Amino acid sequence: MASNIIRSLLVAVLAASASAAAIPGVKATNNTTNSTAMLPLSSDDSFSYELLRTVSLSRSYGADTAEVLQAAGSIIPGNLESFSGAFHKLANHVYAQALAINKTEDPVTAREAFFRASTYFRSADFYLHGNASDPRLVTLWANQTDAFNSAIALLPIAGKRITLRAADNSFEIPCIYYRATGANATHPRATVILGNGYDGAQEEMLHATGFDALARGYNVITYEGPGQPTVRREQNLGFITEWETVVTPVVDYLTTLPEVDAAKIGLFGYSMGGWLAVRAAAFEHRLAAVWAVDGLYSVFQPYYNALDPSTRALWDAGNYSAFDAEVNFYLNSGLAPTETLWSLQQGVWSFDVSTVSEFLRKAEPMTLDGIAQQVGCPVWIGAPSEDIFFPGQPEQVRDALQPGLASYHYLTAADAAQNHCHVGAMAYVNGLVYDWFEEVINNRS
Ligand SMILES: *[C@@H]1O[C@H](CO)[C@@H](O)[C@H](O)[C@H]1NC(C)=O
Ligand SMILES: *[C@@H]1O[C@H](CO)[C@@H](O)[C@H](O)[C@H]1NC(C)=O
Ligand SMILES: *[C@@H]1O[C@H](CO)[C@@H](O)[C@H](O)[C@H]1NC(C)=O
Numbered sequence: 001m002a003s004n005i006i007r008s009l010l011v012a013v014l015a016a017s018a019s020a021a022a023i024p025g026v027k028a029t030n031n032t033t034n035s036t037a038m039l040p041l042s043s044d045d046s047f048s049y050e051l052l053r054t055v056s057l058s059r060s061y062g063a064d065t066a067e068v069l070q071a072a073g074s075i076i077p078g079n080l081e082s083f084s085g086a087f088h089k090l091a092n093h094v095y096a097q098a099l100a101i102n103k104t105e106d107p108v109t110a111r112e113a114f115f116r117a118s119t120y121f122r123s124a125d126f127y128l129h130g131n132a133s134d135p136r137l138v139t140l141w142a143n144q145t146d147a148f149n150s151a152i153a154l155l156p157i158a159g160k161r162i163t164l165r166a167a168d169n170s171f172e173i174p175c176i177y178y179r180a181t182g183a184n185a186t187h188p189r190a191t192v193i194l195g196n197g198y199d200g201a202q203e204e205m206l207h208a209t210g211f212d213a214l215a216r217g218y219n220v221i222t223y224e225g226p227g228q229p230t231v232r233r234e235q236n237l238g239f240i241t242e243w244e245t246v247v248t249p250v251v252d253y254l255t256t257l258p259e260v261d262a263a264k265i266g267l268f269g270y271s272m273g274g275w276l277a278v279r280a281a282a283f284e285h286r287l288a289a290v291w292a293v294d295g296l297y298s299v300f301q302p303y304y305n306a307l308d309p310s311t312r313a314l315w316d317a318g319n320y321s322a323f324d325a326e327v328n329f330y331l332n333s334g335l336a337p338t339e340t341l342w343s344l345q346q347g348v349w350s351f352d353v354s355t356v357s358e359f360l361r362k363a364e365p366m367t368l369d370g371i372a373q374q375v376g377c378p379v380w381i382g383a384p385s386e387d388i389f390f391p392g393q394p395e396q397v398r399d400a401l402q403p404g405l406a407s408y409h410y411l412t413a414a415d416a417a418q419n420h421c422h423v424g425a426m427a428y429v430n431g432l433v434y435d436w437f438e439e440v441i442n443n444r445s
């Protein structure tokens, strides 16, 4: 009984989760062609999406195509350990390559190898959060950080780690700052603040969009707040609703830098970061522009919508113990798709709680209800046509903002940009994002 309920429940659902949408319609099981379907990288939708996400960093030094496809060949659909193991092996291999290079003599070669190794250590960690005491959560993160630090030290202008503090001193905000070439006090530059979402690291942001920002002459700073990889691990803090408490110290810091044009600061939120960024902008009014890639109005609502009627009734009745029993029964049944299993495990881990109901209760206040009107700057909103998890959400963000502030972009398979976060299509999407930023900041000045 319970199993039937839950089976129909979360299934198509929680899957896509805040970050890892499946790639619907990609199952090319016969030889009928379909020009709007993308070739999958695994028969497991979640693995296929995460493999695409990883291989997509190849265009910006974070991976290499054949290395990822080679690792993918040994991954067993539905087997989380096999995913981790394949990337751990690859990470160690590429890290050993990096160490063998004399970085004084061949800094570019060493840098690129360290960047790739770092990405692969992160991929090895991705599916392990179901057990918060798994020691690999610590060691793999130490490895990704170590490899990334070796890489950014070898950039033409070295990336610099900075630790800021929340105004009330209750937590630390780890950041990495990348000054643009040619930026100085007499030629201050526009600057972008890059934040990830439900499951991604600030290191990923350099590859996903940071290098494209630097190429356009912007200074770049990435950061993490509570719930995000380093803060969750080192400070034991789960996600919080008051995201402006994370962003405001970053803006404060930027305004102290002579090479930063304080009138031209943009905030980029990736995945669930699309919610975090707009939330922060409702309270932090020094931002010139915000990107929600993609638009998310309520963090909780997509999970709620995905519940089947009887499980939703338990939630509505506030019967959380029965709710968790149903969910756990399903997750332990072996029938849950990887997306569902991963997304709920990641929710429990990243919100630093022990049950799915606690996670969802903490997510419930994360809405733009009543605050979207307080945003005072233009907002670029992405809406991927095949994001099965957030349907309707980008439109809600668009409609809640003050008139004239939303720049809404429906992105489809015609541009290969249909997936959650447009992974694999960031050459195109970053072009849209930064060309729009030019318009915004030039009209202002
Ligand atoms: C083709 O792929 C698209 C996108 O995945 C999907 O929506 C559509 O149903 C597919 N069409 C057919 C005929 O399978
Ligand atoms: C592929 O198409 C050919 C020609 O239409 C057909 O004979 C064959 O059975 C198809 N194969 C599959 C796997 O659908
Ligand atoms: C092949 O795929 C198409 C498009 O998804 C579908 O309409 C058709 O029924 C499939 N044919 C077979 C034999 O599976």
Ligand SMILES: *[C@@H]1O[C@H](CO)[C@@H](O)[C@H](O)[C@H]1NC(C)=O
Residues within 6 Å of the ligand: 102, 103, 104, 105
């Ligand atoms: C790396 O190259 C530099 C410059 O040629 C050299 O001084 C140094 O000894 C080399 N390091 C190693 C470990 O070979």
Ligand SMILES: *[C@@H]1O[C@H](CO)[C@@H](O)[C@H](O)[C@H]1NC(C)=O
Residues within 6 Å of the ligand: 131, 132, 133, 134, 135
């Ligand atoms: C979690 O990992 C720890 C350390 O490896 C292990 O001792 C523990 O049994 C694991 N817990 C579960 C529920 O698998």
Ligand SMILES: *[C@@H]1O[C@H](CO)[C@@H](O)[C@H](O)[C@H]1NC(C)=O
Residues within 6 Å of the ligand: 092, 095, 139, 140, 142, 143, 146
């Ligand atoms: C990964 O980190 C662990 C713990 O710090 C360390 O023992 C191990 O040597 C590291 N591996 C690599 C490849 O750096």
Ligand SMILES: *[C@@H]1O[C@H](CO)[C@@H](O)[C@H](O)[C@H]1NC(C)=O
Residues within 6 Å of the ligand: 181, 182, 183, 184, 185, 186, 187
């Ligand atoms: C500042 O940067 C500009 C180029 O962006 C350069 O022409 C100028 O010499 C620099 N000024 C100083 C003081 O370094």
Ligand SMILES: *[C@@H]1O[C@H](CO)[C@@H](O)[C@H](O)[C@H]1NC(C)=O
Residues within 6 Å of the ligand: 317, 319, 322
């Ligand atoms: C919660 O639901 C369970 C299972 O349906 C039921 O046995 C229990 O009485 C409910 N508890 C409350 C307080 O309603």
